[in-house]
Amino acid sequence: MSDTAGPLKETVGRYGIWSIGLRSEDPDRRGERAEAAAELEELGYGAVWLGGNSTARNAVPLIEATKRIVVGTSIQSIWEHDAAESAASFTELEAAHPGRFVLGLGVSHAPRVEGYRRPYAAMVGYLDELDKTGVPTGRRVLAALGPRMLELSRDRAAGAIPYLVTPDHTAQAREIVGEGALLAPEFKVVLESDPTRAREVARAYLALYLELPNYTNNFFRLGFTEADVADGGSDRLIDAVFAWGDETRIRERIEAFHAAGADHVAIQVVDGGPRDALPREAWRRLASLLA
Template sequence: MNEATASLKESLGRYGVWSVQLRSGSAAGGTERSEAAAELESLGFGAVWLGGNTSAADAAPLIEATSRIVVGTSIQSIWEHEPAATAASFAELEVAHPGRFLLGLGVSHGPRVEGYNRPYSRMVDYLDALDRAGLRSGHRVLAALGPKMLELSRDRAAGAIPYLVTPEHTAQARERLGEGPLLAPEFKVVLSSDPATARATARAYLARYLSLPNYTRNFLNLGFTDADVADGGSDRLIDAVFAWGDENTIRTRIDAFLAAGADHVALQVVEDDMTVIPHEAWRRLAPLLT
């Protein structure tokens, strides 16, 4: 492991929060988002991962409102942001707040991008352009699921930030990455001990992802079946990609990712209303992670 990656892992710590509510343009106002980031820092989380197609512009207000926490994009779509502009905005933040912004890049999904083609080659080209613009590999991570993209995150970035995965995927990813690169999977949490309630909340949220081939293909590669990815997801799939239950159960589920080789777990609280910042849920989660 090189010194830069070791420093990055130390900065991120074991646990972060993945949130769509803290990006610019969400239902929450700018002051509320900044105050929420400051509270996450005080609760001991090491990172905020901004969900959806986000950029340095989304990260900057949160970085300015805090003193330590790392803010990352999860992800910035390579189809919607030019490499030169990406490098310039990164450099501006890096000068003002060294080591506080981590660029997470992804290829998005065919159904969401007009003219989607050759995503792996497009990512290689994008990384080449970032290299030419001076944005070094140690400052970027890739949303990698399959073997080729994981290898690219190993060879051309600081590591991988897989989304919507299981500990089994994490173990496979760690084997492909080796020990050095960062591996920071996202994991969804529903803070309910009632099976019917928890699964209903999870299923309603998961349904949007089951129309995206990248995710369904990854589930099938992990041993799930066509029946598991139909109709919003089977109980088996829900229980694999969401943690729900009492505090001890949720902590055990999170620990499984670390045992499988994750350096850091990005925790996404899933509730029925995903437009509201889940302050209370984050406060409940924080003591489980000490």
């Protein structure tokens, strides 16, 4: 229920970091990940969102290395981890570190899941099972894009963590979820002021997502066209879903989400390097410009 999101809104703060690299299970990188998480906490970020198909297990080293920062999955696929498994992991982590973990759930994408079917009904059933095992509504969030899933995030979770969206989507989402629910969109940032280079980096990163109908259908709902999603994405689309430019422009683009109704923005740095890198210098620059 939306009225359960209050404590979570307070603990995640206005800004967080979305990262695939922090999810890594490579034992050789465990120390590096822990050190990076501790620095993010020192820099003032309120949350870390573990990109890709992440689980509570991925959150443990980061939580153990920090004192207050919230760690959430963004997302855990309901197709790859059953509800009983999710509940057991949540309960164990909550017992050891109360209030530090948020279970972010999503339905993934049909091209990536064998037997994909009726995603909305599947999510409802999954939440029913979590209710039976006592996972608190206020400690789970949904990767919601369309109206029905946004309504579900309002009624059966603490709120929504929409991925690859615009401030216009945030404004529409706020109308649906109401004031009580947490609304924490992800937003991609390219710390590059040259338009050609910035769009080149962004377009290369976006290509993967343009193959997934959940995202392209959402773009169409927002007024983009087939031409916008063709050939790697139009400049109009690139400029809508990525921030680039000087520090003032990037700050304004991030703050536009708050003006549209976001409680929290999960910032993902895109720099043309490996998707699982830890761009710590970029995270420092962002903390400085958002201070």
